[in-house]
Structures are given as structure tokens and as C-alpha cells.
Amino acid sequence: MARAQQRKRSLVVIVEARTVHVGTFTPSVVLDVARRTGRLAELGVEVAEHPVTSSPAQFAALQDGSLDLAVTSPDNVLLYAGFDANPLRGRLPLTITAALDRGLGLSLWTRPGIGLSEARVFGVDVAVSGFAIAARALLTSLGVDTDALETLPLGSTPQRRVALTAGVCDVTILGSGNELRAEEDGCRRVASVGQLGDYLGAVACRLTTAAPRNARDADAVAGALVDTGAEIAAGRHDALAVSAAERLLGLSPASARRHLDVLRSPQTGVVAGGRLERTALLTLAGLRRGLQPAESLTAAVDLLLETASGRAT
Secondary structure, eight states: OHHHHHHHHTOOOOOOOEEEEEEESSOOHHHHHHHHTTHHHHHTEEEEEEEOSSHHHHHHHHHHTSOSEEEEOHHHHHHHHHOSOSTTSSOOOEEEEEEEESOSSOEEEEOTTOOGGGOOEEEESSTTSHHHHHHHHHHHHTTOOGGGSEEEEOOSHHHHHHHHHHTSOSEEEEOTTHHHHHHHTTOEEEEEGGGGSSOOOEEEEEETTSOHHHHHHHHHHHHHHHHHHHHHHTTOOHHHHHHHHHHHHOOOHHHHHHHHHHHHOTTTSBOGGGOOOHHHHHHHHHHTBTTBOHHHHHHHHHHHHHHOOGGGO
8 A cells, every 4th residue: 555655656747848830941040059058948848940931831831730930021920910912812810929130141142253233033032022022122222123133933041042152043132141151152242131221030920829838839939039049149159059050051160150240249130038129110011112002011010019929029
């Protein structure tokens, strides 16, 4: 009897950690550091990072439940939450749970051996994405007639970087370490998104209709991205961040250290506290004028602020 009670008292119930599925265009250095420092394990979750080929694919995966969390441009959230006229042909119930970064070096690049005036083929992920719209704005500011360029859909940022280096396209927009890899391959930077105003490059978002546990776990991962980013910006985890940039982004040691500088910079790097700011959303809305009515864009900005949750509020 005593032995049975002892066995009963020593029984340990093991609860399997839930896997949070996160969709990213480029592998996340910050997420990798969060995993290696044990921050994700402390939350009781595992994270599976899935590369997405385009914003329509990313939001379709959110819609069907294949993804719990998307790391994406806030312009994409503006489009899919605020307008019926999007590639999925209907609005999604979305909430931004954290503002993550200010572009991570997002900039306009030409292929090796040519100047911008020689560019004829403009590489995009899809024609109406936030990155494509920002790139067109930069091209216009440099005096380029974007209507005279052939627009070529090429998918995610890593795919566009490969296409640019190979000469499949002449000009495209790159960031998140892909711009440093392009520079190593002989491409030339011609403009940066900071020239467009207060720019927000990436946010974490999920469905507002997600099951409570799924939502809680996704929000915890978004919070871990914010906290880990803040630690990196404060000078912690240098070796882990540089190692992740080399391993995940294929950067040389020198470029990986430059990526660390990009992450730390208040102009290009992580957003302190993960808070969503109206001024940055208005910058993105302004870039969409001509594609959607101004009053509808203002309403969409208001919607994103009203539905924001987690670290974004």
C-alpha cells in the first residue's frame, strides 16, 4: 500500500509542447537566437519556421490554419484586412500582435554591371505587394518611369536576390540580409526605404478567430521575438546572432557582422517594445494612394490600430 502511494505521488504528467507554425519570407535571425537562448523552451512551445513564396501564399496559409503566425510586411496586413480586392478576394480577420523591424536594410538594388538607367526588367514577389509598391515609389523618386519597365513576379526575397544576381531581372528590392548577399555578388544599392518616411518593415500577425490556445501561443512567440530583438539591440547574443546570419542567410563573417549592425540600428532594426505606430502605417498607406481611395486607406489604418493586440498595443 505504501509503495503504491509512493508510486502515485511520484507520477509525473508530461504535457507535450505545442508547435507554433510561423511563416517567413527569409529565415529569421531573431527567431533562431530566441530558440538557442532557450527563450522559446521557457514558453513551453516549439516553433516550426516555414518559408513562404509570396504574400498570397502566406495569407492563404494563415486562412486555412497551416500557419499560426505570419512575419510579414504591415502593408500586406493592410491589404488583406482592409480591402476585399486582394489576391484572396476577401478580407481576413487579422490582428497585428507586434511590430518587429524597420526594414532590416530594405533597399533597391540593380544587377551586377548595369546602372539604374539601363534597367528594363523589374523583379517583384507579386505585383501589388508592399515590397513592390515601396520599390515603385523609390524608382519614381529616382526619375524612373515604372510603366516602361517589364514587371516580373519572382516570389520571395531570397528568390529575387538569386534572380537579380543571375540577370533574370535588372532591379528589385531586397532586405533581411539578402541585400548584403547581393552586394557580395556585385549588385549595387541605389536607394533605401528610409527615404520614404517613417517605415515599418515587418510585423507579426495572426487570425483574430484563432482558437484561444493557438492565439495565446502565437502571441507568446511574437513577444519572444520582440524581447529577443531588444536584447540583441542592447548588445547581447552577438555571437549567436552573427552565427545565425552566416548559417541561415549564407553571409560571409564580415557581412554577418554588418547584419548585426542593421538589427541594432534604430533606423533599420528592431522596433523597441514592438509597439505599432500610426505614423508608420500612414507612410505605407500613402504609398498605396492611387491604388485605393484615400478615405478607404485611412479607414484601413484605423482598423489595424483598433484590432492590434499583444505587444503591438
